Amino acid sequence: MATITLLFFLFLQLITATISTTPLPYNATVYVLLNCGAQSATTDETDRRWDTDTHFPNFLPSDFSNISTTATASEQDPSVNRVPYTTGARIMKSRFTYTFRVSPGAKFLRLYFYPANYSGFNKAESFFSVTANHLTLLRNFSALAAVTDSSKALRKEFVINVDETQILDVTFSPSPNSYAFVNGIEILSMPTNLYIHGNHRIKLVGQNDFFYINNSTALETLYRLNVGGNLVGSTEDTGMYRVWDSDDAFVVGYGYQTPHFDVNITYTSETPPYSAPRIVYTTSRTMSNHSQSLDWEFPLNSGFYYLFRLHFCEIQPEVLEVNDRVFDIYIGNQMAERAADVVEWSGGWRFPVYRDYVVNVTNPDDRRNKQSITLQLSPNMETKAVYADATLGSAYSNAILNGLEIFKLGDAIGSLAASNHELPSEAPIASLAFPNNKKKRISWHIIVAIITGVTSGIAFFSILGFLISRRRNGGKDSGTSVTKSSSPPSDLCRHFLIAEIKNATDNFDEKFVIGYGGFGNVYKGYLDNGTTTVAVKRSNPSSKQGIREFQTEIEMLSSKLRHRHLVSLIGYCDDKNEMILVYDYMANGTLRDHLYNTDNAPLPWKKRLDICIGAAKGLCYLHSGTKHMIIHRDVKSTNILLDDKWVAKVSDFGLSKVGSVGGTDITHVSTAVKGSFGYVDPEYYKRQRLTVKSDVYSFGVVLFEVLCARPAINPNLPSGQVNLAEWASRSCKKRELEEIIDPNLKGQIAPECLSKFAELAYHCLRKEGVQRPSMGDVVKTLESALQVQEGEDHEVEGSSFPLIINGDAMNEDEIFSDLSEVERKLTSNGISMSVSRSAKVNNVALFSEIITPLGR
Ligand SMILES: *[C@@H]1O[C@H](CO)[C@@H](O)[C@H](O)[C@H]1NC(C)=O
Ligand SMILES: *[C@@H]1O[C@H](CO)[C@@H](O)[C@H](O)[C@H]1NC(C)=O
Ligand SMILES: *[C@@H]1O[C@H](CO)[C@@H](O)[C@H](O)[C@H]1NC(C)=O
Ligand SMILES: *[C@@H]1O[C@H](CO)[C@@H](O)[C@H](O)[C@H]1NC(C)=O
Ligand SMILES: *[C@@H]1O[C@H](CO)[C@@H](O)[C@H](O)[C@H]1NC(C)=O
Ligand SMILES: *[C@@H]1O[C@H](CO)[C@@H](O)[C@H](O)[C@H]1NC(C)=O
Numbered sequence: 070m071a072t073i074t075l076l077f078f079l080f081l082q083l084i085t086a087t088i089s090t091t092p093l094p095y096n097a098t099v100y101v102l103l104n105c106g107a108q109s110a111t112t113d114e115t116d117r118r119w120d121t122d123t124h125f126p127n128f129l130p131s132d133f134s135n136i137s138t139t140a141t142a143s144e145q146d147p148s149v150n151r152v153p154y155t156t157g158a159r160i161m162k163s164r165f166t167y168t169f170r171v172s173p174g175a176k177f178l179r180l181y182f183y184p185a186n187y188s189g190f191n192k193a194e195s196f197f198s199v200t201a202n203h204l205t206l207l208r209n210f211s212a213l214a215a216v217t218d219s220s221k222a223l224r225k226e227f228v229i230n231v232d233e234t235q236i237l238d239v240t241f242s243p244s245p246n247s248y249a250f251v252n253g254i255e256i257l258s259m260p261t262n263l264y265i266h267g268n269h270r271i272k273l274v275g276q277n278d279f280f281y282i283n284n285s286t287a288l289e290t291l292y293r294l295n296v297g298g299n300l301v302g303s304t305e306d307t308g309m310y311r312v313w314d315s316d317d318a319f320v321v322g323y324g325y326q327t328p329h330f331d332v333n334i335t336y337t338s339e340t341p342p343y344s345a346p347r348i349v350y351t352t353s354r355t356m357s358n359h360s361q362s363l364d365w366e367f368p369l370n371s372g373f374y375y376l377f378r379l380h381f382c383e384i385q386p387e388v389l390e391v392n393d394r395v396f397d398i399y400i401g402n403q404m405a406e407r408a409a410d411v412v413e414w415s416g417g418w419r420f421p422v423y424r425d426y427v428v429n430v431t432n433p434d435d436r437r438n439k440q441s442i443t444l445q446l447s448p449n450m451e452t453k454a455v456y457a458d459a460t461l462g463s464a465y466s467n468a469i470l471n472g473l474e475i476f477k478l479g480d481a482i483g484s485l486a487a488s489n490h491e492l493p494s495e496a497p498i499a500s501l502a503f504p505n506n507k508k509k510r511i512s513w514h515i516i517v518a519i520i521t522g523v524t525s526g527i528a529f530f531s532i533l534g535f536l537i538s539r540r541r542n543g544g545k546d547s548g549t550s551v552t553k554s555s556s557p558p559s560d561l562c563r564h565f566l567i568a569e570i571k572n573a574t575d576n577f578d579e580k581f582v583i584g585y586g587g588f589g590n591v592y593k594g595y596l597d598n599g600t601t602t603v604a605v606k607r608s609n610p611s612s613k614q615g616i617r618e619f620q621t622e623i624e625m626l627s628s629k630l631r632h633r634h635l636v637s638l639i640g641y642c643d644d645k646n647e648m649i650l651v652y653d654y655m656a657n658g659t660l661r662d663h664l665y666n667t668d669n670a671p672l673p674w675k676k677r678l679d680i681c682i683g684a685a686k687g688l689c690y691l692h693s694g695t696k697h698m699i700i701h702r703d704v705k706s707t708n709i710l711l712d713d714k715w716v717a718k719v720s721d722f723g724l725s726k727v728g729s730v731g732g733t734d735i736t737h738v739s740t741a742v743k744g745s746f747g748y749v750d751p752e753y754y755k756r757q758r759l760t761v762k763s764d765v766y767s768f769g770v771v772l773f774e775v776l777c778a779r780p781a782i783n784p785n786l787p788s789g790q791v792n793l794a795e796w797a798s799r800s801c802k803k804r805e806l807e808e809i810i811d812p813n814l815k816g817q818i819a820p821e822c823l824s825k826f827a828e829l830a831y832h833c834l835r836k837e838g839v840q841r842p843s844m845g846d847v848v849k850t851l852e853s854a855l856q857v858q859e860g861e862d863h864e865v866e867g868s869s870f871p872l873i874i875n876g877d878a879m880n881e882d883e884i885f886s887d888l889s890e891v892e893r894k895l896t897s898n899g900i901s902m903s904v905s906r907s908a909k910v911n912n913v914a915l916f917s918e919i920i921t922p923l924g925r
């Protein structure tokens with residue numbers, strides 16, 4: 070078989086100059102528009118110039134027509150009056166390869182088909198396969214079967230990665246006794262990492278697993294929708310000439326709303342301006358008040374994986390903040406995302422964002438059958454249910470979607486081809502009378518080299534992206550340090566033999582037990598001939614706490630975490646596989662023991678303030694006084710212990726772990742929510758992402774416990790009072806403080822001190838972490854409250870945390886100065902909004918895992 074390779078070089082001109090004057094977010098570096106079978110170069114209705122593949126007759130061999138021909142359609146549907154459909158087709162009787170020489174990287178490959186009778190070729194008799202390099206894009210394909218009544222022509226889009234060989238071979242292979250044809254071929258570069266990343270892992274829906282999209286995966290675009298809006302034509306795209314259809318045809322259900330706001334949106338480095346045009350993000354579909362969920366249905370062939378890219382942007386004036394609109398995402402009836410919150414993901418109101426999911430569409434009966442896959446977004450009101458308070462739960466029972474792209478992913482053998490489309494009618498396939506003999510199969514290669522590069526604009530956008538990225542990451546450093554330490558416990562930490570411990574606890578006698586927990590028991594013990602009293606925490610052999618955690622705790626507690634207001638570790642025992650920790654004994658037990666459900670005498674107000682200040686200092690040290698930020702995660706009144714001199718000591722900050730490191734997309738500190746009911750930060754509950762402000766929230770609950778002397782949750786109370794945080798916050802708002810304070814404190818609290826204290830607690834319970842004070846602020850405010858109480862009239866210097874309930878007159882600099890999870894207030898369109906970086910909190914490096922508390 071003779072193969073003639075014909076090279077020719079096309080110097081295609083980029084068409085950007087002829088497009089509008091507004092700079093495009095993306096300027097193609099490779100752009101091929103080939104009008105196959107056309108007699109001459111043509112300009113389409115968008116002023117793009119299509120070159121013809123018959124442009125170079127001098128290069129064509131004399132037998133060129135033996136395997137292919139150009140032909141014009143004998144019919145032209147009035148709806149299909151566009152280049153390249155109107156300008157003829159290349160008809161191919163044998164295997165025929167176009168070879169394009171393009172730069173490496175992902176490319177759009179678009180094939181244009183208008184099935185018609187071409188100069189004697191019956192459109193019902195065309196079946197062919199198409200490959201791009203080794204990837205099968207279409208197999209025994211009939212363009213006629215693929216078109217619909219409403220659209221008589223077809224544009225198929227693929228995303229193909231071109232490797233270092235810089236060759237993109239597009240091969241058409243007719244099925245036996247058939248022919249292939251094509252009207253146009255478009256090849257376009259795209260921004261790196263737009264759809265294919267180096268080794269891009271994506272959540273696999275319905276499985277606790279990931280799907281990897283890499284260079285060897287080919288994508289076929291099946292649906293690209295401007296949800297809730299109209300068709301967005303190729304020239305309105307971001308420079309990649311993608312077409313965004315209306316989603317009307319796929320919507321299930323009725324009465325949905327389609328909010329549209331002609332506003333500016335703020336693209337980010339994660340969602341750069343080329344991701345989708347503004348019109349996609351500023352049109353949307355939301356639920357009406359009649360619907361339960363938003364539903365779409367898409368026919369998809371089984372036997373493939375599909376990439377769903379969902380585009381979001383909160384544009385409505387009433388949905389401004391985190392937790393305002395929270396919803397779940399289901400694809401193919403499987404949970405893809407729990408508690409999606411667009412503002413949280415994107416970083417703010419009118420910030421766009423997209424999320425990717427991969428779905429395994431299976432059907433055991435018929436491997437490549439089409440089935441309907443649903444996409445459903447339904448409101449998640451869980452936080453609302455848990456906290457029984459609209460101010461803490463999500464504010465709008467609704468969901469939103471702005472854009473959607475669905476791609477079919479090449480299977481294991483690189484094929485995107487499903488079984489042939491059904492022909493509308495059973496047309497007999499006649500033997501073709503192709504001009505000239507069929508024996509000769511000559512590959513006709515065209516190598517098109519595109520040597521055009523427009524890079525200046527790209528540089529501009531890189532810089533913009535850099536600036537955005539810097540802004541968004543402001544203040545991050547303090548929160549991302551990671552411990553790698555494995556230094557041995559310091560001398561401060563004693564190493565006990567099991568015999569010594571047994572001796573101290575009378576062989577772990579029941580009567581020495583002072584606490585129980587999931588890990589084992591806590592015993593009171595006497596060391597050094599009874600001169601030192603200790604608390605001995607002995608891990609149950611069946612406990613889940615492993616040796617590594619045990620060692621980490623020893624290390625963290627002994628050498629790193631030494632503070633007057635933290636319970637200190639005296640030593641440990643790892644003798645005979647025991648895992649025992651020995652702590653200072655806290656003679657006065659837990660703070661709760663002195664607040665309610667107790668026989669102990671009520672604590673006087675000033676003592677309570679002292680204890681709060683001490684505990685706050687301990688937490689402040691954990692958050693910022695150590696080399697690594699440590700989040701306690703289980704702050705509550707039973708984890709604040711009191712020694713014989715009534716000094717407060719925070720306990721149970723033990724098991725510190727190294728969280729994930731920034732940059733990678735792998736793990737983040739997102740674990741099942743732990744903590745104690747009534748104390749858990751609603752933000753943490755919902756996101757399962759932890760910040761220091763989660764501790765601040767819990768501490769706010771403790772402050773109210775101290776003031777009101779009642780449990781965080783008391784199910785026996787009337788419904789509005791069950792949850793202390795909710796009840797006390799509401800009373801603060803209504804300025805009904807007198808009604809909630811512990812009757813034992815009546816007459817003890819100076820009014821100004823009370824209002825400082827209550828306002829502080831109130832602010833600690835703000836629903837967004839961003840709005841809460843830092844532990845440092847808490848300490849300062851409590852100290853100032855104590856001074857007021859002590860009758861010192863003047864305000865303490867530096868206590869600059871003006872708290873005004875219901876007004877947001879908090880000192881911004883103060884609040885924002887030390888926060889790792891907060892950026893600055895951004896001003897957009899004159900509206901000041903706080904932007905939480907909580908979506909980034911997965912970079913938080915260290916967290917403290919709950920260990921069952923000493924005094925529980
Ligand atoms: C092409 O066809 C012509 C006549 O139809 C024949 O002479 C010639 O050999 C063929 N060329 C090739 C390469 O098959
Ligand atoms: C296409 O060609 C076939 C065979 O020549 C013919 O039967 C058919 O009617 C033609 N279709 C149209 C729409 O012209
Ligand atoms: C291609 O599809 C047609 C129509 O479904 C079928 O008749 C034909 O046998 C197929 N050919 C191959 C090679 O699969
Ligand atoms: C993917 O392909 C691009 C372009 O050929 C190359 O730069 C990149 O290193 C490849 N990535 C991987 C993970 O192979
Ligand atoms: C790409 O991913 C496939 C499976 O998803 C894997 O088998 C293959 O090794 C990967 N290739 C590269 C270059 O990472
Ligand atoms: C968008 O921003 C530009 C430049 O800041 C401004 O000229 C334009 O009026 C804004 N459009 C809207 C709808 O706010």
Ligand SMILES: *[C@@H]1O[C@H](CO)[C@@H](O)[C@H](O)[C@H]1NC(C)=O
Nearest residue numbers: 324325326356357358359360
């Ligand atoms: C639904 O919302 C519309 C306004 O958006 C309102 O007029 C109507 O009363 C609402 N219906 C119900 C049942 O709430």
Ligand SMILES: *[C@@H]1O[C@H](CO)[C@@H](O)[C@H](O)[C@H]1NC(C)=O
Nearest residue numbers: 273276278429430431432433
């Ligand atoms: C996808 O579905 C197929 C067919 O059920 C199954 O064999 C395959 O293991 C699934 N893939 C994954 C990653 O679960």
Ligand SMILES: *[C@@H]1O[C@H](CO)[C@@H](O)[C@H](O)[C@H]1NC(C)=O
Nearest residue numbers: 092093094095096526527530
């Ligand atoms: C694209 O090119 C145009 C015209 O040269 C330029 O104004 C624009 O800034 C470029 N955009 C990018 C993203 O490079």
